Amino acid sequence: MSFDLEKIRGLFPVLHQEVHGRPLVYFDNAATTQKPQAVLDALRNYYEHDNSNIHRGAHTLADRATRHYEATREKVKDFINSRESAEVIFTKGTTESINLVAQTFGRKFIGKDDEIIISTMEHHSNIVPWQMLCEEKGAKLRVIPIQENGEIIFEEFEKLLNPKTKLVSIVHASNALGTINPVKKIIQAAHEIGAKVLLDGAQSTSHLEIDVQELDCDFLAFSAHKLYGPTGLGVLYGKREILEEMPPFLGGGEMIKEVSFEKTTYNEIPFKFEAGTPNIADVIAFGQALDFIQSLGKKQIKAHEDELLSYANQLTKDIKGFIPVGTAADKVSVLSFNIQGMHPFDVGQMLDARGIAVRTGHHCTQPLMHRFGIEGTVRASFAVYNTKSEIENMAEGIAKIARIKNK
Template sequence: MKLTIDQIRGLFPVLHQEVHGKPLVYFDNAATTQKPKAVLDKLRSYYEMDNSNIHRGAHTLADRATREYELVRETVREFIGARESAEVIFTKGTTEGINLVAQTFGRKFIGKGDEIIISTLEHHSNIVPWQMLCEEKGAVLKIIPITESGEIIFEEFEQLLSSKTKLVSIIHASNALGTINPVKKIIDAAHAFGAKVLLDGAQSTSHLDIDVLDLDCDFMAFSAHKLYGPTGLGILYGKREILEEMPPFLGGGEMIKEVSFEKTTYNDIPFKFEAGTPNIADVIAFKPALDFITDLGKPSIKAHEDELLSYANELLLPIKGFEPIGTAKEKVSVLSFNITGMHPFDVGQMLDARGIAVRTGHHCTQPLMKRFGIEGTVRASFSVYNSKSEIENLAEGVARIAKIKNK
């Protein structure tokens, strides 16, 4: 499907409003993307026509809801190239997916003296669960350093690998800097030592083609709300043979085969990891979001976003006082920066006064900010519905702010 930028923008109701008397320019896509009308319509139609619990009902509404819910699981399988839909687990988000692996795979297979490797680029959700596990188990957490441009030092990673390495958990694309990690190379190196690999795909899945079989990752976690879908919904992919060896995450309904006071037997995957009534409406409403991406095509989306990032660098780099943070060669459409002598929050507020929505702060990557010796950054992140004229608006705003400070 080929659509003009105006046609694409027309699919997103939220974009057509003013903020502080200015047209909204939404550059906070790394935090959450906006939702096309098809997603909103599907959410409403479920509650108006099909609202029912799934899997256990014998009536028509339950049957319709169940079929639509499981259709999304299959759609996700196709989207990431998994071998079978049973390897697709619905969670609350990337954070819960990572915690699920930590609390099941980690508790069973990682012990005292074992090692887990992450990188300096990680989001807190891919740091804290491993710290908690290491504290509980007596395992060791090791960190891959990065260069001044925000790229991992692969040779240093290779030096960290050993027979003690049980898991490498690494971000595919950095939410704070946009850096795309060489994950296939990382996975191959980790597997050579018998380690499993979890990819944090929260940022990469909306920008890059994903094929989990080609990557050969053991786990991948990501979130619907960064893929034009609803909030409160995530996906954890795992290889069948590993998921079957892992204990359940939560106990309750749906994740069981049979319960007695003497013993409980657990359900097959993926249901073993989906206790209780799931987030039915948001799962069903996720399909139009995935269809939107598939119809546009990831290559077309990436080409447009790459063009926006290149244009933003072209306009912003010459501005006196503009300080880019993270200049990796391979990036998704994230531009982090500071203005000399100004706090990121102040810059964000001044841009908001012009109707421009950006994210400011440490972006849940405090160790990464410490690596660069800063408190935080201003982050402008671009999506398929953003335009070059909006980039020009951002550049004009940054230029005015920098001029005020550097008078």
């Protein structure tokens, strides 16, 4: 690894603290990543110097805020290589982005007996909106099964495709297992029968290089807070021709061109989908998070994270009672596991006593946990600022916990 890990860690104030008298080891990055100082500074700077509503003001503060806000939209466009910034819509997060598609594209283009395909490993936010839509429209939800190692069964997906399939909505990288799905193949197969494809990129965007034009996905949803940015902010990418056919999601200011009591004329994209005062400060700060990622390079980041995952697998594989969950060949840096005879929550608390922050539970993937016949897992997820010594600390903790239970 050619970048300076110590210097990178120095950019994140939250990492330099003790938890229960131990140095913090933060391995909950799949839930939310920590924020570099530049992101924190951007938030403060906006409120101290540029605080104003955007787009509609003629004064200097409004102009500055608007320019900074729209600069982030351009950065997102470059980050995912969309054709134009108008295809980038700001939302509250991945969940709202998926719901936006369900309530606009879904309501307009999906009808009785039409079919939507998802996979067994979906987050609840990529299950529930489609269940709601299917209940309303009389459509059917189809589910791609997965293998024991956490990979989808592609042949079964192909069997599900038929002329009634209108949408495939699938996670790019599983938050619970780390599995990277073969989305390029999925998109190609779906397009051959005329279906559109939405990718849940909440996990993949922080680990993988994303090119929406090369992938040819119709929609991509992701969140800023998993990309070293602020919480409460997300992105929906959509192809222009599809977005223009979709009705607005919310009504109000900014999404209109002209309003009378007789008729409202809607604004152009992306503003048609951005009603009301947006999350201005966090959008501007998100631009700094994207700059941070681009300064390091996705390939460099992924190489480091892959090395950490490989090291964690190596150090834990021989621990008696250690049960990995999700062993796909192609993964992002997520290690999900259980310790024989122990509840995940108990393991998480014991690791927390060592200053190690991990996530426990079903990870908003209850159907997936049911597939494996378990209540949940312990999930350690790694980011660019994590170190091998932290992995060693965790492995030592897991080994001690497992010995207590299995001696």
